[in-house]
Amino acid sequence: MRNKLVEFKHVSFRYGDDQPWVLKDCSFCIYENEWVAIIGHNGSGKSTIAKLMNGLLFPQEGEIYINGQLVNDTSIWNIRKDVGMVFQNPDNQFVGTTVQDDVAFGMENRGFAREDMLKRIEQCLHAVGMEAYRLTEPHRLSGGQKQRVAIASVLAISPKILILDEATSMLDPKGRQEILSTVADVQQQHALSLITITHDLNEVTQSERVIVMNEGEVWNEATPRDIFKEKTALRKIGLDVPFVALLTDELREQHIQIDNEPLNHEELLEELWTLHSKM
Numbered sequence: 001m002r003n004k005l006v007e008f009k010h011v012s013f014r015y016g017d018d019q020p021w022v023l024k025d026c027s028f029c030i031y032e033n034e035w036v037a038i039i040g041h042n043g044s045g046k047s048t049i050a051k052l053m054n055g056l057l058f059p060q061e062g063e064i065y066i067n068g069q070l071v072n073d074t075s076i077w078n079i080r081k082d083v084g085m086v087f088q089n090p091d092n093q094f095v096g097t098t099v100q101d102d103v104a105f106g107m108e109n110r111g112f113a114r115e116d117m118l119k120r121i122e123q124c125l126h127a128v129g130m131e132a133y134r135l136t137e138p139h140r141l142s143g144g145q146k147q148r149v150a151i152a153s154v155l156a157i158s159p160k161i162l163i164l165d166e167a168t169s170m171l172d173p174k175g176r177q178e179i180l181s182t183v184a185d186v187q188q189q190h191a192l193s194l195i196t197i198t199h200d201l202n203e204v205t206q207s208e209r210v211i212v213m214n215e216g217e218v219w220n221e222a223t224p225r226d227i228f229k230e231k232t233a234l235r236k237i238g239l240d241v242p243f244v245a246l247l248t249d250e251l252r253e254q255h256i257q258i259d260n261e262p263l264n265h266e267e268l269l270e271e272l273w274t275l276h277s278k279m
Ligand SMILES: Nc1ncnc2c1ncn2[C@@H]1O[C@H](COP(=O)(O)OP(=O)(O)OP(=O)(O)O)[C@@H](O)[C@H]1O
Pocket: 015, 019, 022, 040, 041, 042, 043, 044, 045, 046, 047, 048, 049
């Protein structure tokens, strides 16, 4: 049985006593070393969930446990060692004048020894393929490179959970895929739980499990393959479905009997190839 790293128990949250509830009775778990995508229409409460996970916000009702510790005023400093976050806009995340200063910043705040810091800077920049840029000024980097450095800065403090909140949304498709591949490698190497909050369907299909939010409630949680079977229901709650899933349905309407649910072009081609070889 895998360790629960994140546990939401009947969590409800609103931004003020006179404000509407943004999260309503949400319960879910995220386990060690898994990649979970959180999706949902705009305003469904995804970023609020991320902020609750590292104690930037506290719920009015229910409880949140991170690595077994209840998130509250007294535990947040411990919690923040376990939860690293990377946001949408890389420009808002830089504090150092060089890439290596930036990676060092979080460690300096946590009192890491200098020797250890130098080793970690090297390891983390290497993990995201940015070791050649350690003396570069962050503003000279491309959007994708900035996000890599932001990920390295978070990795340097050895989190158990890495949250990417729309962290690839400002990048072009190639930049997005590069970051995702980097993050998937890093997740395996560091045995992290990875939580990606995203509108990008390609990103969702690469995760192991998906939590779908709708109007502040957990609407469903399942593998991407099972989630994207529910095409009509997903569209009803304002979510897109991958092109390959739609194409598969179109082909079925043309009496091409595809048995499985392909998630990407390669899988669809494989299905078609199998059908062709049976003819
Ligand atoms: N600081 C705030 N004060 C008041 N209301 C807020 C605040 N931040 C978010 N909200 C509201 O809470 C709701 C949920 O917002 P949240 O950012 O969690 O949604 P989201 O699913 O991440 O949306 P998006 O996909 O657009 O980023 C929205 O109605 C939003 O307007």
